[in-house]
Structures are given as C-alpha cells and as structure tokens.
Amino acid sequence: MSTTSNCEAQSGPAHRIWRFWLIFLALCVSLFLTALDLASVGTALPSIVYDLNGTDSFVWVSSAYTLACTAVLPTSGQLADLFGRRAVLLVAILLFCAGSAVAGSAGSMAMLIAGRTVQGVGSGAIQVLVAIVIADLIPLKDRGFFQALTGAWCNCTANVLEMAFLYVSEYATTGVNIKRDRRGVIDSRCADLNLPLCGIAFGIVFLFLRLRKPPVQSYVASVKSMDWIGNVIIIGSATSCIIALTWAGVTFPWSSAQVLAPLIVGIAGLALALLYDAFVAPFPVIPVAIIKNRTSIAGYVGSFFHYLVLNSVVFYLPAYFQSSKLAPPLLSGLYLLPTALCISPSATLQGIIVSRTGKYRLIVSPRIKHSIAGRHRSWAAMLVGMGLMTLLDADSPIAVTIPIQIIAGVGFGLVYATIFTVMAPLEPVHNASALSFLLFVRTLSSAWAIPISATILQNALRTRLPAAFLATIAPGHDLAYNAIPAISALPEPLQREVRDAFAASFRLVWRVMLGFCGAGLLSVALQEHVPLHTKMDERWGLEEESHAEAGTSQSGGEMCEKDEPRERPCPMDAGA
Template sequence: MSTTSNSEAQSGPAHRIWRFWLIFLALCVSLFLTALDLASVGTALPSIVYDLNGTDSFVWVSSAYTLACTAVLPTSGQLADLFGRRAVLLVAILLFCAGSAVAGAAGSMAMLIAGRTVQGVGSGAIQVLVAIVIADLIPLKDRGFFQALTGAGVIDSRCADLNLPLCGIAFGIVFLFLRLRKPPVQSYVASVKSMDWIGNVIIIGSATSCIIALTWAGVSFPWSSAQVLAPLIVGIAGLALALLYDAFVAPFPVIPVAIIKNRTSIAGYVGSFFHYLVLNSVVFYLPAYFQSSKLAPPLLSGLYLLPTALCISPSATLQGIIVSRTGKYRLIVSPRIKHSIAGRHRSWAAMLVGMGLMTLLDADSPIAVTIPIQIIAGVGFGLVYATIFTVMAPLEPVHNASALSFLLFVRTLSSAWAIPISATILQNALRTRLPAAFLATIPAGHDLAYSAIPAIPALPEPLQREVRDAFAASFRLVWRVMLGLCGVGLLSVALQDHVPLHTKMDERWGLEEETHAEVGAARSEGEMCDKEGLQDLPNSTNADA
C-alpha cells in the first residue's frame, strides 16, 4: 500500500482542527526546552567554572552537550519510525529533565559534564521528534509557516533551574495531547532487531571522534598534532563508511540511500552545512569584536549583536509564510532575475554582502555602521533556512524521519566545526599581529583571544591602540574566511533543480481517531491544493518558479 496520501493535506491554519493545535502546542513547549541554551550557558559558565574549580575542563561543559546531541540525531529518527513518535519524545523529555537535575545539583565538573551529556541526548531527540511530527501532520507545501514558528531561533537552552519545571509542563502536555496514529506495531524484539545497530555505532563513534578532535584543536593541542588529526581523520572516514554501509549493506539503514542520492537534496544538505557554520561563527565572535576593538563591556556587546539576532527570526518567519503561500521555495533560495547573478540567489547574496561588509570593519568603525551590516547579514541568515525545502521536496514522505534527522545531524555537526575553525584563524592571526610586549603577559596554553580581551581596557596608550587594531585585523581575516564559505554555499544552489512542493502525506502517521467529516474536509482541501499547485507549475520541472 502506498505510504503517501493527500487525505490530511489541510491547506491552511484556519482549517485545522482543535486537536492539531493542541499537538502543535505540545511540540512548541517541548522545543522551548531547547530554546534558552546558548545565552544561558554563556552567561553562567564563568561563575560555574569558578565555583567548581574547573578551569582545565570547562570546554567540555559545552562540548559534551554538543557531542551527545549530534550523535543521537540519526538514531532518533529510526527510533521514531520503529517505536512511535510519542513514546520516543516522552523518553527524550525525561532524559533532558534527568540531565538538567544532575547538572543543577552538580558539585564537581565531572558531575556537571555528565549531566550536560544526558541533556544533550534528550535535546537532540526532542529536536528531531518535533520536526518529524510537524512533517507527519503538515504537507510540505504548507509547512513553511509552522516550520518558521518552531525553527527560526538561534538560541537554545542550558539553564538547569528553568529546565526542571519546563520539563514537567512539556511532559504533561505531550502525554495528554500528542495522540497520533501509527503503523501496526511489531513486537519490541522485532523492533530492536530492525535497528541499524552497526550503522548507528559507526555514526555515533565517528561523530564523537570528530567533536573530540574539534574540542582539542587549537586549545589543548595544535591542529597539526596527532592528537587532533588522528581522531578527526578517523571520524570523517567513519562517517563516509557509515554512508557506504547504509547504502549497500544495511537491511534497515539509519540513513537510507534515497535521501542522499538526489542531487537537489544533497545540495540542500551542503547549503545547510555552510549556512550553520557561518551563522554560528558570526553569532559567537561578533561580540568578541565589540569587546576587543570597541572596548564594549560584555553586556553591551551582547546588545550590539541584537541587529543580527532580531533579523534572523523575522526573515526566517517571512520565508516560511512566502513558501506556504506560493509553494515556491526558490523564490527565497534562488529566484532568477535577468542579467543579475546576485538576484538569482538573493538569500545567499544577502549573506555574502553582509559578510563582505564585515571584512571592512576596523577599530574606528562606528557602532552605527555595524547595524545595517548586521541587518543585511541577519536577513540572509534567516532566509537561507529555506534549504529545508530543498532537501525535502524531492523525497517521498515515507523518508521524512530519516531525512529530517540527517539534516539536523548535518546542521549540528556544522555548528561543532564553526567555533574551532574560527578560533584557530583568530589565534594564528593574533600571534602575528599583537605586540610582543603584550603577548608576553598571556600565560602559555591559554586561549589567546579570551585571555587578552579583559585586559585591553586597562592598557596604556599607545599599546591599547595597537592591541585593538590587531584584534580588528584578525577578525577581518575570520570574516574573509566566512565570506569564502558563503561563496561555497552559494555554489551549492547551482546543483539544485526546482522540485514543486507536494501535498502528499505519510498515511501511516497522523491525528489519532479522525472523524469521517474531518478526513473528508482535509481530503477536499488537499485535492484543491494539488490543483492549485498544478496550475502554478512551469512547463519544465527544472525551470525556476
């Protein structure tokens, strides 16, 4: 029997039944658990490290979370297919809650890192399950608006004191309202046997190896050292081996070959990788530019970042609304405008222009000048979230879980690469640009940038000016590298064909116990949506919309 159907293709928010909105509320509350993280840990970490005497292991507070979150992403998609969305999401919330409790009660760095690891497992699974359930309930053509509501932010959550009550609320709402149909359930023994254990072990081990290497690189060991290169090479080779194993050997692959054999989907994965790499580098290091070159205190440097942060969510929401209204994601990703290269790829073009302008910033650039630059870059960052449609449009809905979990895996792995790459560029540039007298005051083995920044305001002139200029020049080099990576992301668009957004749904999943009236209304909406979509199609499926 076909695994796709139009019977649930409800065309707009106004036509959705009350049970849908309760489920969507459950998803939003679950995702909110992972919506405070980056800001919370950045503010609290210095105090935590001081209280727990963890200056030699503080980096693992973040890395353990990222490692666990990344490693569990592909596995979560397969678990959701085998054991059901609701059960896996509830377990994920419990794991996140347990990790938050351990982290909040930590009396040592080892206990804190252990709690962060469990939190990471829960967070990764929550993110995957929310994306999968949205895909189960909403056809791709209508998904932009809802995807924007749940996925436009750039802040995630690590504040243990808030997480515990939120976990209880999220668990209760999901338990009460997340009632979905599911395929005929096989026995637990059969489900366990259906897991791609070898593929999962290879992926988890490879991701762990990569992130350990990236955590050590430029901080504990040089990039050229065996301690960094060996695990990095093993990790990358392992990920390639996992793809080959799942393509040719695994009977029930965690990464089905169907989701990585289509050129357009591959281009979407590549674009997402570079999008998240550049985005995370800018969000992490732009405040450091303000603190070092503009002498802004930490709180004020965070406020100076607001033009970027405040533009990402609205522009991502806008792209979701436009995609939902038109069904044509290439209007966002790469519309063709005659005689205009930039016009063909306006979202990536905005990123390119924004990053290009950042390469001009120096120690004398007024803060007012940075605002429009950040707005341009932030709009580009938000619009490029439309790469999710590039990935999903060519795929059958039966692959929703695998494709979405792999997409989140790519994004999270990219985020793990962002900071070490930028940190290495910055460290090497500062070593050659900072005055020798100032370099001599920084203890060996410490992060050069973050050890130096607190001391800059107290430096006498002209040494302070020399240090500020050195930092500004070093950040310009970071922005130039990010500009080049934006160019690679732009080139990925050239590999994409325009595939119309479908209204098909995976009929194995959906709202539990729909009435005949609800199904009939949804079917009518879906058929009407399909007719409208056919009228909008160009003569050639490869033509731009």
C-alpha cells in the first residue's frame, strides 16, 4: 500500500479494527439469511405444494422470489447512494424478515407467493448493499480476499444447509413419526430461524454500521432525484423476461405467443432503459460510465455466461445422477459435493491471489502469455471440465465424475474474478451503480439458465426415450422430472434404454454449456489489463475516519501525502 495509506492507517483510531470486523460479521449474517432461504425452500417445495394444494401455481413460489430479487437490484444501488447504505440495508433486512414471517405462516399458495415476493425484494437489496459496503470499506486492490470470503461463506452454508434439509426431507418421507408433514419440519423451522437471525443482523447493522455519507439533501429532493422512469422500465422489463422464462416449457411451449411476446418486450425494454439512462436521465440508475469501456463490458459478458453455465450444472447434474445412475435425491446431492466444495476454496484462492499480486486476469504464464487460455486460466478450467462432462454416460463410474467436477468447480470459483474486470476501469464513485448492475446481470443470467437447459433436455428426451416408456408418463411439459421417479421400477432392458436416453440428453445439455464457456472465454479478448487502484470513494467510510485523515502520522512524525485525495486507508490496516 502507498505511503499515503500507511500514514493514514497508523493515525487512525484503534477501535476501527473491531468495528470493521463487527460490520463484516453483520454482512455475513445478512448473506446467511439469503443462503438459508435458497437452501430450504427448494427442498421443501414438493410437500409445500402438496399441503397447500398448489399444483397449478407452484412454479411461482420460486419465480416470484427471483422476479422481485432481480427487479430491485439496480434500484437498490441508487437508493443506497441517495439515502445511505445503513438505512437501505436496515429496510432490506426488515423486508426479508416480514416476508419470512408471511411465508412461514402461509395458509394458502397466494399468501406464500406474496411472502416470497417480499422476501425477494429484501434478498436482492441485501446482496447489493453487502457488496457496496465492502467496496466502501476496502480498496479494490485489497478487496479480493473479503469478496471471496463472503462468497465462500454463502456457498458453504448453502451447501451444508441444503444437504441437511434434504436429509430431513427424505426422513420425513420414510420415517415412522414424521410422515408427510415435511413443510412443518422444514419450512416453518426456517421461518423460526430466519426471524431471530434477522433480529441479530438488524441489531449489529444498526449499532455498528456508521458510515460517512455526502451532505444529505432533503428526503423530498432525494425522492425527486430518483431515476423513476429508468427504474420503472428496468423493473417492468425484468418482470416481463422472468415471466416469459417461468412459463417457457412449463406452462406454454417456447414457440407460443405467451412466451415470445413478453420475452421480446422484456429484452427490448432493457435496451430502451440503457438508451434512456445514457442520453436522457439526469440521474441515471445505470450511468453510462459503467458500460462505456470495453473491459467492464467484457466483465459483464463474462459474468453472464459464468452464471448461466454454473446454475445449469448445479441444477441438472443431480438429475443426471438420479436418472442415469439411479441415485436417490440425498445421494445425488452428495455426488454433487465435489463441484460445490471446490467453488468456495478456489474463489477464496482467487481473492488472495488478486490481493497479493493485483493481477485479476489470473496467473499469466510467460510461455503462453499471448494465448487467451494463458491469460485467463479460469475459463480454461471451465472449458476442460465441461468438455469432460460431455463424455459421461450411464456406465461412467461415480469415481470418474469426481475429478471432472473438481476441474469444473475450480474454474467456476476462479471466474468470480470477473468482478475485478468490471470494477478496475471505474472510479470509486460508481461503486454502487456498477455493483448493483453486475448483480442484476448475474441474477438475470441465473433466470435464463434453467429454462434454456430444460428446453434442450426436454426436446432431446422426446426423441430418445422409448415409445413404450413415454406412453406411461403423464402428459405435460416437465417430462424429465415426471419420468425420473419411475425409472428405478422399470424392467430390463427398458430401464437400460431409458438410462441411456437420459445420459445422451444430458450430454447435449453439457455441449451447449461448453459453447457458452467458449463465449465467456472469448470475452477475455476484449479486456485490457487495468491496474487495481487503491482509491476509495471519500464520500463514504467509517464515520471516525474523518478525523484521522487530516492529521499527521504519530509513528515517525512523517507528514501524510496530499497528492492522492481520493485514497483512504483500509479499516483493517489500522493495527498493521
């Protein structure tokens, strides 16, 4: 770190250290809320639908959450700039708490969907505010480790909780005492756990998240400064896209007007929002500065393909184990652990490497430095992993899938460094807008992942499954999940034919994902290496820092430099 940073850090108050870590703890607890929710609801969904008689609207339990979470992401960044990080994060936690209470006590599908919608709003805002507060407290060059640490925290807790809930769910199905009441075991318990966790997170944020902020205009003026037109266009367009993706292949065919019309309107609306914010809006929710350089654009594109492939693999690889390997749900979740457990360590390693070297293009090899793969080994690992995955068939031993998943999982974790590709060319004043837009791109990509993979899988199965087996499956668009429970009871050789058909269909899905990995790798060609700066947005930061930055060093008597006015010390450096 520069002389300026060291000098300022030494003059900072000692209690800044423990306040920083308490704030970081509050951010991790807030993220834990979203991880707990994502892990539990998917596991409990079948029995929730059974208990509430919601077979016609079950898809909206997850879609309403995704829709609300996605739509609110860009708006949250602008709200954080106008009203302050602390106030918006506190409101987000309260919204998540209220949504959890409604969903946990729901007596009907309508009430459950309403609660999930409110939860989605709170979850989206929490994710954005956590990223923004980390950016306010830690300079980009030192941010890699902490960014990876929060991601690893989320992934690890989500993986452990998902396995725990899946175990309880299976025990509830087969156990003597619990029987069918899985919703009472899982869903209400999650609501009971969410509420005190929300209280803990709210209390820590309220007490310790004391950030400086720019001179505050009146609330009326702040409301008027909102990019209302841009926000309405973005929220409406995101809603239109996600509704289309929710219906696609489940309620209506992809080629139907009910899917194509809202999808086209949504994509056109997002393009219109970008044009409006670039040329018309006085205070745009998506400033043109965050999308006008090719390196940041490459980062957004890479993030889109990263999350598209990652979510497809995590969602459908267990289905491969259940269909082609006849693994029960709990065992299929265990078989996925090599992927899940490699993502967090590799993401953390990536953060440490970036913090130590400042090279976010990930370990350049002098011998192949001019090749794209050499400049970005993470995409190469994803390509190799997905390429090997296309070779899996019904006879592939489980032991063979482990190293394949490890390679892919390492690649998935390392590609999280695209956040540095986005942020490096931008001034810190754009932290909130850039981070909220990046999360918007990632979440929208996740919404695309499942429908695209589902369509490929469904079409492949219809041409590969034996006619005798297809005749026994209930009509509907969700062919794969209707068929999987029946495979284990089939006689030979029909069972073998069905297992082979599923394996061949999944290979087609992996080939398409391999193509998306290639597209992500090509996005690296657009990147220029921009050094990671140590500047921070001087409008924000811990409140007490304002007194430390004007003084001289108390150790050595050396005067702090004044030629870098936007640079502030990282709070955790105060005791260095």
